[in-house]
Amino acid sequence: LPDEPDRPARLPVDRAFHLKGLGVVVTGTLASGTVRPGDTLELLPRGERVRVRSIQVHGQPRERADAGERTSLQLTGVALEDLARGMQLGLPEAFEVTTSLLARFTLLPDAPAPVRGFIPVRLHLYASEVLGRMRPLNPDGLAPGETGPVEIRLQAPVSGLRGDRFILRRPSPPATLGGGEVLDPRWRRHRGTILQQALTSLQKDLPAALPFWVQEAGERGVEAAELARRLGVPPAEVAKRLAALARTQKLIEVPEEHGRPRRWVNPAAVQRVTERARRVLKEHFQKDRLAESISKAEAVRRILRGRGAELADVYLGWLTAQKVLVVQGDQVTLPGRSAQLTSEESKLSAAVLELYEKAKLAPPSPGEAAQTLGAKPQILDGVIRHLVARGQMVKLPSGLLLAASALSGLRQDLLATAWDRFSVADFKDRFGLTRKWAIPLLEHLDSTGATRRVGDDRMVVRPGL
Known part of the structure; x- marks a missing residue:
């Protein structure tokens, strides 16, 4: 590790007093680093920031104090009553x-x-x-x-x-x-084999302690700056050591991306995520045999725990490379998955689609459809979700269902009107709709670009305009 002068500034305070003409002064022996007038330091453990106005070393004014020197600092930004023996002053965000x-x-x-x-x-x-x-x-x-x-x-x-x-x-x-x-300095209580592993690793040299701390961080991994605060060294020094461990495959490096600093993850954490992903997807598709996919948000929630979700895109990329799953937009599925209907379900699927296509903009609820077709609600629900996944039926954000052909017909009917702009009342009257159906349909048309909302009215978006 770096010598004391190359480490962040750290001054344990043994005295604090008010000096006439100077204000608040603290004294101590500089444990590491250097301090200059104008430096901003953090008062620990309070977390407040203070500024150094002037420095004395062994009673003599200086423009710099070095590690090991008996140092007095004149401070601004803190009251004397907020200081006490035993506090420390350090480079901001450098200490635990x-x-x-x-x-x-x-x-x-x-x-x-x-x-x-x-x-x-x-x-x-x-x-x-x-x-x-x-x-x-x-x-x-x-x-x-x-x-x-x-x-x-x-x-x-x-x-x-x-x-x-x-x-x-x-x-x-x-x-x-x-x-x-x-x-x-950030000991977390452990039991059993993890406790023994912790004691073995942390009583050895730093090359053994670092991998354990990364393992302890779990699926979210750890940044160099987090471990640097345990050691009182520059983050760049820790990053260099973590990168060396990654080169020997003891750790996995997550590159910096979109403002997120580099992180390191223990291989065992990645293996746990891989096994959990296989289990989650297997259970999902066993429970819902006709499902084509699971939403990406739901997959992340069930596969990644706690702050591991911060690396969701990274983990999904790794799982895709291992052919554990496939990401399709906002959906996740298994490689090569294609839900297959039984002959009975195929017949029901055709009957459901025919029922909803005939109903056009006045479709039945799933309960009414089950009663009309004499189908079991659970089986019908699976068939409807299968048709929605195939794009043959559409589920509006409100939960209402209708055939995709009905929406296509509605779009053509809108284009056939002479409307440039219309109100909700105009829309209801023209297509014989209740407000329960009119509002979700208009919101769907807005989201697909068929219409554009202008205040309380809509404009018809025509091709080429």
Whole structure:
């Protein structure tokens, strides 16, 4: 990882005071990066932005402070009462704020007893002191003098990075328990095999930790900037390491597109999506044997979970390349799928189409059609959806159904009129329609470009005009 001077600026605050003639001043030892007058910094964990007016290093005015130097910053944009010892100033959006840490911890040899389960602690990290609870993650706990992974849950947020050193003290009676190193500043509780995998990966070097964090992000993947905030390094450095892992096929890279930054996804997440897609489509077409497709929106909702839908087009592209599915406009289907009617359903299909074509602009409801044809409603519903998918019938947005030929006839009748502009009342009277049918039909004609709405009226769109 980069040396401290090449990392984002980070100043743990150990004092804050008001100096006559200067205003608000904070002091601390610059942990990383550099600071110059005019820089904008983020006050952590509050998240507020402040500006540096002037700098002193070891009491002398400077135009720049470097990592490791004792530094005083004159600030604007923050009141003294909003500052406290233990806060940090850092490059905006470069650091993590957390209440849950995974750490490697050494219990002092003279500790009074082994630690098992949660115990109350006071965390000392740089100048911050926060109460919380700690528990060892090894099944046998932690004996005096032993080192092992622990989980720390805090009552208030702190800014922490992987690699930060800390001390834990017992609040009452006060006693130092030991010290350690942060392994994950955004620790999420895990169980079983995932917990063991997390502990194995995160206790190793960064090349092992990065793939686990990407795996933990799930189907949405992760951006370099997200992991950079756990490490306190520039996002470009993390992106370089993630790209190297992608070249060895340990990760899959999602290129930058339409303003979305590059992301990396764990191959296991892609495999889960692939298996789920096969299962979802199989169940859908088994349940609805006559369906030609499933809507793209519904497929995405059922195949991709949570924020994985942010990469919907990417996943659909991968699934198409694997011949798991085919995207047709706003529909998704199986490669080579063609719904086949039984002989009985074919006869019913012909009868339904004949019934609706004869009815023209006064078609029956599906219930009335089922009664007229003596068909079972469930079977009739499947046949109607099959006819709609084939374009032989049309389902209006209101849910009303009619034959496609009836709409074609309506379009021709409109063109045969001398109308350039007409009202809803004119339309109802001309074609003998109720408002229940007139409004959905006009909306359909508008959407297909046969008419154009002008205020409360419509204009007839004629070919060539």
